[in-house]
Amino acid sequence: MAAAYRIGAAAEAVNLPDLPPYCPRRFQALVGHPMPGVEVRWVLARLDGTPAGWLRLELPQLDNTENASVELVVDPAYRRRGVGRALHEHGLRLLREAGRKRVVGAAVSALPGGPARDPAGDAFAAALGAHPALAAVRRRLDTTALDPAALDALAAGARIAAAGYRTVRWRQATPEEYVADVAYLEGRLMADAPTGDLEWEQENVDTDRIRGIERALDARGIRRYHVGAVHQATGRLAAWTMVSLAANSTWHAWQQITIVDPEHRGHRLGLLTKIDNLEQALAYEPDLRAIDTYNAAENVHMIRINEQLGFRASDASVEWQLTI
Numbered sequence: 001m002a003a004a005y006r007i008g009a010a011a012e013a014v015n016l017p018d019l020p021p022y023c024p025r026r027f028q029a030l031v032g033h034p035m036p037g038v039e040v041r042w043v044l045a046r047l048d049g050t051p052a053g054w055l056r057l058e059l060p061q062l063d064n065t066e067n068a069s070v071e072l073v074v075d076p077a078y079r080r081r082g083v084g085r086a087l088h089e090h091g092l093r094l095l096r097e098a099g100r101k102r103v104v105g106a107a108v109s110a111l112p113g114g115p116a117r118d119p120a121g122d123a124f125a126a127a128l129g130a131h132p133a134l135a136a137v138r139r140r141l142d143t144t145a146l147d148p149a150a151l152d153a154l155a156a157g158a159r160i161a162a163a164g165y166r167t168v169r170w171r172q173a174t175p176e177e178y179v180a181d182v183a184y185l186e187g188r189l190m191a192d193a194p195t196g197d198l199e200w201e202q203e204n205v206d207t208d209r210i211r212g213i214e215r216a217l218d219a220r221g222i223r224r225y226h227v228g229a230v231h232q233a234t235g236r237l238a239a240w241t242m243v244s245l246a247a248n249s250t251w252h253a254w255q256q257i258t259i260v261d262p263e264h265r266g267h268r269l270g271l272l273t274k275i276d277n278l279e280q281a282l283a284y285e286p287d288l289r290a291i292d293t294y295n296a297a298e299n300v301h302m303i304r305i306n307e308q309l310g311f312r313a314s315d316a317s318v319e320w321q322l323t324i
């Protein structure tokens with residue numbers, strides 16, 4: 001465990017140097033407390049006896065039962081010696097035994113004109129015959145440069161468009177009254193967000209699974225801030241957004257899911273919930289300086305909202321898919 005953690009930390013410091021250090025509590029919980037509905041396999045590779053890399057396979061059990069996702073990491077000190085390829089081949093054997101037909105893994109890369117990024121991940125995936133199925137861009141919001149007057153004006157415009165809806169805030173676990181709606185919205189994400197050529201089915205999410213995900217996030221020590229938009233006529237949640245911080249970070253957060261139910265689009269609920277949640281997160285996290293978010297490069301609506309808020313592109317991430 002300690003060796004795998006060190007490898008992950010060293011690789012991430014090279015791959016994404018502007019992130020907080022690799023979180024040890026999260027890593028321990030990845031092993032000890034996997035997400036519900038997912039079977040996980042870990043493989044550690046040794047080179048002449050020294051731990052040099054690892055592989056983590058996730059095999060969904062409740063949906064996507066022919067798919068798997070992979071994280072494959074080699075210690076920067078031991079690269080280009082075949083460790084990655086050996087792990088990959090071992091992983092393929094495990095996936096074939098489990099009857100999986102496709103595997104997906106992400107690799108970071110530089111954007112034209114953006115900060116340099118190690119090209120190894122893309123080169124490796126291409127060398128293995130994987131297909132670049134979905135391109136995503138990471139954008140960062142510098143919260144120290146926010147213009148409160150401009151945000152207030154955006155929020156005021158959104159509130160007019162969102163007549164008939166009210167926002168609700170919560171932290172950590174979702175209140176019982178909204179958990180079924182959160183399950184519905186979370187389950188829609190793979191169907192609603194652009195997924196390029198990825199062959200990934202809509203996920204089967206119910207309230208038990210949401211509670212299980214919350215326990216897994218608690219085990220990782222992840223702090224979560226949520227805002228929902230309630231449709232006043234029905235009392236149902238029409239939109240939901242979440243921001244999270246790792247246990248070992250006070251200055252950096254991730255903008256996670258934002259989703260508006262298709263029946264309630266066009267009322268600026270995405271913008272409204274995001275602005276409200278930004279205020280909530282900043283109120284509880286006074287050291288917060290940077291919020292990162294990933295969007296599919298083709299997700300023009302979400303990107304437009306993010307750019308209005310001040311998010312700016314930093315680097316790219318490609319989801320590579322391999323048919324086994």
Ligand SMILES: CC(C)(COP(=O)(O)OP(=O)(O)OC[C@H]1O[C@@H](n2cnc3c(N)ncnc32)[C@H](O)[C@@H]1OP(=O)(O)O)[C@@H](O)C(=O)NCCC(=O)NCCS
Pocket residue numbers: 011015070071072073074075078079080081082083084085086105106107108119120121122123124125127
């Ligand atoms: C990608 C990664 C796993 C490769 O590990 P590795 O042990 O160096 O890989 P291998 O030595 O087995 O390389 C296999 C092939 O990938 C390609 N490759 C790997 N790194 C490369 C690089 N920096 N530039 C060009 N090609 C590269 C080559 O074709 C190589 O074969 P070759 O050495 O015979 O030319 C490693 O760089 C890493 O951990 N990166 C960060 C995490 C990541 O991006 N993971 C992959 C996405 S799931």
